[in-house]
Amino acid sequence: MAEDEHMSGRKFFAVTVLNSAITIVEAVGGLLSGSLSLLSDAFHNLGDTFSVIISYIAHRISLRDEDERNTFGYGRAQILAAMLNAVLLIVVSIFLVVEAIKRLTHPETINGELMMTVAIIGLIANLASTVLMHRGAKHNLNMKATYLHFLSDTLSSVGIIFGAAMVQWYNVVIIDPIITIIVAVYITCESWPIIRHTITILMQGAPKIDYDTVKQDLMQIDGITNVHHIHIWMIDENRIMFSAHINMRDMLLSEAEPIYHQVEELLAKKYGICHVTLQAEDFRGRGEEMILNEDLKQQLLKRQNEK
Missing domain, CATH: 3.30.70.1350 (Cation efflux protein, cytoplasmic domain)
Structure with a gap:
């Protein structure tokens, strides 16, 4: 349980504020610039905000002592939170892939300069959140699922910056939905093992022991x-x-x-x-x-x- 103590109220508050702010900035920036990848990142950050709240509530519940109702304690609250967060990531990714495919067939004009500015702000905020959550991701599925939200958004921001450069310098607007699809596929691939592992635990599965x-x-x-x-x-x-x-x-x-x-x-x-x-x-x-x-x-x- 000591591994989880880092998830203090201050870190929880800091990460929540960061993601709430960047969600608003990227949503407005995506609408004004016409960038789907920025809007997708805004969706991810909105999911991150809910993820942190769910993660923190589950963490607090898991600290309860064993009692007559739960003789093994409340540790599985974090397993449920990890599964919920991973499923949320995959659902959002599927939605974004569908929207990106639509953009591939019907490209739209994009403001590359505004897209670049907002993406850089998003990268800084997402990177800060990732660093704050990194420590707990090593030994806790709940924290790992939340950390994965932030890591995916950090990588997404890097991709958006690259896409913004391609749009601004070469007017290659098709790169925007392509980056969205790449990030969505990556997030899905990273989320599935978490879901599989949480299902194994909830089914009272055994670890790999001979x-x-x-x-x-x-x-x-x-x-x-x-x-x-x-x-x-x-x-x-x-x-x-x-x-x-x-x-x-x-x-x-x-x-x-x-x-x-x-x-x-x-x-x-x-x-x-x-x-x-x-x-x-x-x-x-x-x-x-x-x-x-x-x-x-x-x-x-x-x-x-x-x-």
Whole structure:
């Protein structure tokens, strides 16, 4: 959670003000100059403003302690915010590509000088916002999605400046919608992995861990004779949960606890697992599969009822 503390109220306020201001400037500049790429950047900046607000609210919610309603805490609020922001980026990108294609077939006159001036102002504001959000983007999907908004707008501003130069010096107005399409495609390509990762987390998907290796490592611990019914899932991008049934020789509870500690230490150091739940068994389940699927579960229940 310490990685998120940088998202202070001051930074939130500064980024919100910057993006609100540049949205107005680029929207007016785009309408006056006739530049679609400036208008597209204004749309992106408007999305950025909402993104920061959503991101900050989710961040504050995620800081709440665990309670009876959410025993694993509220960290997934940031996962939902990351997905929402990434989806918003893709929706806006699709809209802008459609508009850019229309411009390709029906080019319009563009004021290159005004387009250049507004684009430079946009670049400065977007770059400042990107720097402010950079730190948290490394370890937090929510911050990464928001950071991606600003990074995409910074790159868009660079492209718009290039386009403005082409319009002003060579009157190549077709470059404006082409830049819009390039930036939109780039944003979509960068946003999709975030959506895919958030879906995996919300579906309680497992990180890329070799289950066979996990079992082999646990079997090396003295006192464990078998491991089955393993479950590994992500609460968020930084917390991995683990549960399993382990067969152990018949022993006192005081003898089992040191083995539990060894399991927890191994899983934390080698696999980054932060929460471990173990069910100790003697002979029960020794011949069962490592991952228990629904069909196998029904078969086991049927066997037990027959007995």
